Amino acid sequence: MVDANVLIAGSGWPRWPHEVLLAGLRGEFQLVLSPYVIRQAHRNLGKRFPEHLERFEEFLSQADFELVPDPSLEEVAQHGGLVRDESDIPIALSAINAQVDYLVSEDKDFTARNETTAKLHEQLKVLLSGTFLRQVLGWTSKELEGIRHRKWSDLEEK
Numbered sequence: 591m592v593d594a595n596v597l598i599a600g601s602g603w604p605r606w607p608h609e610v611l612l613a614g615l616r617g618e619f620q621l622v623l624s625p626y627v628i629r630q631a632h633r634n635l636g637k638r639f640p641e642h643l644e645r646f647e648e649f650l651s652q653a654d655f656e657l658v659p660d661p662s663l664e665e666v667a668q669h670g671g672l673v674r675d676e677s678d679i680p681i682a683l684s685a686i687n688a689q690v691d692y693l694v695s696e697d698k699d700f701t702a703r704n705e706t707t708a709k710l711h712e713q714l715k716v717l718l719s720g721t722f723l724r725q726v727l728g729w730t731s732k733e734l735e736g737i738r739h740r741k742w743s744d745l746e747e748k
Contacts (some may be wrong), residue, residue: 591685594627594681598642604740604741606737607694609723613723619717620656621660625659627684657687660680661679666679678700685714693717
């Protein structure tokens with residue numbers, strides 16, 4: 591499962607989150623999304639990066655993803671403290687309830703290893719995009735470094 595920030599970054603910049611999304615499009619793993627994550631990404635792209643909204647919508651139309659349900663409001667309320675940012679609780683619960691292998695996120699509220707994420711990390715393996723590419727999809731350090739600062743214009747030149 592990917593978090594909204596991976597959808598946003600992957601739609602806006604052709605770097606590690608973008609490559610995670612492309613790998614999902616190619617079927618290298620089963621992409622999992624929740625309605626909450628999709629709404630969050632759509633809303634934030636529309637507000638902050640409207641020029642990338644079309645790329646996001648095109649990705650959604652092409653992607654073969656599993657849509658897992660959002661948790662109920664009652665379930666969210668019962669799991670206060672699962673992560674520091676309460677707005678992230680529905681994402682964490684969707685991933686846990688779907689029993690995904692990984693939650694890929696760039697959000698420190700998920701990826702940090704401290705007391706604010708201890709309960710979450712007992713139930714869910716959270717990876718940064720680059721770590722997912724390396725550990726799960728087998729990318730080399732050289733491949734990762736090659737796209738660290740890549741721009742859309744770099745893709746057009748090839």
